[in-house]
Amino acid sequence: MSKRPSSPGSGEDRLIARHFRPLARHPGAFALGDDAAALTPPPGCDLVLTTDGVIAGVHVFPDDPADAIARRALRVNLSDLAAKGAKPAGFLLAIALPANIGDDWLAAFARGLGADADRYDCPLLGGDTDRTPGPLSVSITAFGTLPTGTMVRRSGARPGDVLVVSGTIGDAALGLKLRQNPGTGRRLAEDARSHLLARYLLPEPRTGLAETLRVHASAALDVSDGLAGDLAKLCRASGVSAQVDVEKVPLSDAARALLSTEPALLERALTGGDDYEILAAIPAGKIESFRAGAAAAGMTVTAIGRVEAGDGAPQFTGPDKRPLAFDRPSFSHF
Amino acid sequence: MSKRPSSPGSGEDRLIARHFRPLARHPGAFALGDDAAALTPPPGCDLVLTTDGVIAGVHVFPDDPADAIARRALRVNLSDLAAKGAKPAGFLLAIALPANIGDDWLAAFARGLGADADRYDCPLLGGDTDRTPGPLSVSITAFGTLPTGTMVRRSGARPGDVLVVSGTIGDAALGLKLRQNPGTGRRLAEDARSHLLARYLLPEPRTGLAETLRVHASAALDVSDGLAGDLAKLCRASGVSAQVDVEKVPLSDAARALLSTEPALLERALTGGDDYEILAAIPAGKIESFRAGAAAAGMTVTAIGRVEAGDGAPQFTGPDKRPLAFDRPSFSHF
Numbered sequence: 328m329s330k331r332p333s334s335p336g337s338g339e340d341r342l343i344a345r346h347f348r349p350l351a352r353h354p355g356a357f358a359l360g361d362d363a364a365a366l367t368p369p370p371g372c373d374l375v376l377t378t379d380g381v382i383a384g385v386h387v388f389p390d391d392p393a394d395a396i397a398r399r400a401l402r403v404n405l406s407d408l409a410a411k412g413a414k415p416a417g418f419l420l421a422i423a424l425p426a427n428i429g430d431d432w433l434a435a436f437a438r439g440l441g442a443d444a445d446r447y448d449c450p451l452l453g454g455d456t457d458r459t460p461g462p463l464s465v466s467i468t469a470f471g472t473l474p475t476g477t478m479v480r481r482s483g484a485r486p487g488d489v490l491v492v493s494g495t496i497g498d499a500a501l502g503l504k505l506r507q508n509p510g511t512g513r514r515l516a517e518d519a520r521s522h523l524l525a526r527y528l529l530p531e532p533r534t535g536l537a538e539t540l541r542v543h544a545s546a547a548l549d550v551s552d553g554l555a556g557d558l559a560k561l562c563r564a565s566g567v568s569a570q571v572d573v574e575k576v577p578l579s580d581a582a583r584a585l586l587s588t589e590p591a592l593l594e595r596a597l598t599g600g601d602d603y604e605i606l607a608a609i610p611a612g613k614i615e616s617f618r619a620g621a622a623a624a625g626m627t628v629t630a631i632g633r634v635e636a637g638d639g640a641p642q643f644t645g646p647d648k649r650p651l652a653f654d655r656p657s658f659s660h661f
Numbered sequence: 662m663s664k665r666p667s668s669p670g671s672g673e674d675r676l677i678a679r680h681f682r683p684l685a686r687h688p689g690a691f692a693l694g695d696d697a698a699a700l701t702p703p704p705g706c707d708l709v710l711t712t713d714g715v716i717a718g719v720h721v722f723p724d725d726p727a728d729a730i731a732r733r734a735l736r737v738n739l740s741d742l743a744a745k746g747a748k749p750a751g752f753l754l755a756i757a758l759p760a761n762i763g764d765d766w767l768a769a770f771a772r773g774l775g776a777d778a779d780r781y782d783c784p785l786l787g788g789d790t791d792r793t794p795g796p797l798s799v800s801i802t803a804f805g806t807l808p809t810g811t812m813v814r815r816s817g818a819r820p821g822d823v824l825v826v827s828g829t830i831g832d833a834a835l836g837l838k839l840r841q842n843p844g845t846g847r848r849l850a851e852d853a854r855s856h857l858l859a860r861y862l863l864p865e866p867r868t869g870l871a872e873t874l875r876v877h878a879s880a881a882l883d884v885s886d887g888l889a890g891d892l893a894k895l896c897r898a899s900g901v902s903a904q905v906d907v908e909k910v911p912l913s914d915a916a917r918a919l920l921s922t923e924p925a926l927l928e929r930a931l932t933g934g935d936d937y938e939i940l941a942a943i944p945a946g947k948i949e950s951f952r953a954g955a956a957a958a959g960m961t962v963t964a965i966g967r968v969e970a971g972d973g974a975p976q977f978t979g980p981d982k983r984p985l986a987f988d989r990p991s992f993s994h995f
Contacts, residue, residue: 363711377697378753419712421800461795468802
């Protein structure tokens with residue numbers, strides 16, 4: 328539309344060559360010198376496809392570090408792949424850059440992206456770079472592989488299944504709260520504060536859990552919109568209900584420290600989102616084998632409740648054995 | 662970040678259910694009810710992956726019809742797949758919606774998207790929906806399949822190859838000119854004006870050419886940044902030069918009519934972009950077989966020149982046999 332003239336070897340070509348080509352070492356990326364990428368799936372495998380984006384001012388703060396924005400954008404997609412039982416195979420990057428983004432920012436962004444592409448063995452395969460009059464937008468499409476027909480769905484949970492979560496719940500939502508309201512947690516020790524802020528800025532996709540989930544889970548998803556809301560989604564998709572024992576929900580020491588002084592934040596921890604932990608339903612007979620698989624992968628998993636028959640909303644039961652009522656069971660941008 | 666509370670079954674879920682779920686009939690889309698999609702590639706095939714987006718105010722006019730924006734966003738990706746010799750297999754849609762986008766707009770958008778998904782046999786597999794404080798942004802990632810290792814590259818052109826293009830060149834760039842400058846082409850007949858405007862608004866991906874390209878072409882790309890600039894890219898990637906006979910470049914009757922009154926617009930036609938035609942290099946010995954394949958697919962192709970040895974910029978030779986010099990050989994958003 329409002330195109331600007333350029334000579335062959337345009338600014339876009341130079342930007343890609345300088346910042347992104349060094350990341351594109353996969354043979355199917357063709358060094359970002361073609362119109363498309365090629366991926367040869369292993370025989371007998373499905374491709375698992377997911378796309379998730381971050382927009383400055385919506386999903387990240389505009390002044391978050393460039394490398395963290397890049398890593399977050401990739402990691403939220405890797406979290407989806409892990410929850411579905413898929414092994415990362417590569418990703419495409421679509422980035423829209425406002426005019427105030429300069430070369431240093433892009434260099435840091437590419438450095439963060441490359442570090443995580445290596446760390447999670449998920450190479451950059453291609454992409455699309457544009458200018459935008461709006462905020463920075465980073466949209467990643469990630470590909471994973473798994474044996475045909477074995478993707479872990481949301482919809483397979485059955486009454487009697489054990490509900491498990493990876494890692495700890497609520498850190499990111501509490502970290503966001505600390506960032507938004509500097510008055511929160513004034514008596515919190517500095518290392519606890521840093522832990523929560525870091526958990527918000529940079530999720531840890533549970534890639535190592537993918538294989539054992541694929542073998543054992545009857546249903547799974549990653550917790551991005553809050554444990555309560557995402558459990559409700561899993562239950563609706565599976566046509567079941569669930570019971571969660573709040574005392575069993577794994578909390579970090581930092582979260583416990585904050586909740587001990589501000590207990591009303593428990594709801595925020597259980598509903599606030601951005602955990603990027605995995606919530607799964609595991610048949611009771613497979614739970615020990617699942618635990619062993621998780622332990623072998625160096626992953627912490629915790630049983631928090633059970634899938635039950637029925638179509639009511641999942642119940643979270645507190646220490647007094649009475650169900651909690653949440654004011655805001657889940658978060659949405661809409 | 663600035664999340665708004667919602668009950669389970671959020672506004673985003675309802676928006677997706679109302680507008681996009683009816684399009685997601687592919688079994689691997691899981692009715693848009695999961696975190697990811699699954700695609701089973703045909704045995705012995707590669708996946709070809711491409712991503713291209715449209716941002717309102719950059720690639721489309723904000724007041725372009727919603728259905729045309731949807732179709733354009735899908736078609737520019739289908740054009741890439743066609744140029745690479747791949748058969749469409751499906752796509753993911755990442756859409757960022759400003760607050761002023763309402764339900765009627767989304768209904769029209771989904772209608773256009775669904776019509777083209779059916780027309781080109783390229784089903785919606787999944788996606789991501791967000792609100793944005795910026796302009797409308799539609800980013801599509803499309804997947805195609807072809808026998809392993811047979812993707813048509815930019816880099817395979819060899820001296821002696823015949824350069825061919827599909828369809829007609831320059832219509833879209835001239836249509837954009839008419840739209841931007843109402844003074845242009847004042848004496849142009851109404852049907853010619855409509856033709857050029859329509860060719861800008863809605864490209865025609867040459868999906869039908871994919872198979873014969875895959876079998877015959879030594880190199881190909883789709884012409885999105887102008888014939889001159891994209892030929893230069895193909896030549897650079899292949900380490901060759903080229904000679905184009907400008908009189909052979911296929912022009913529509915409408916383009917001829919406009920150029921007859923405003924001959925200076927020839928450069929615009931050859932460099933302006935948005936053609937979404939295919940430019941390919943075909944070994945001389947395969948040209949008849951390629952033509953037959955194109956004709957069988959109902960596609961028009963025209964030989965416009967030859968690939969030559971050397972690494973200089975491709976030359977466009979005019980009726981006087983002297984090379985044209987372009988002020989602006991290609992367009993770029995950067």
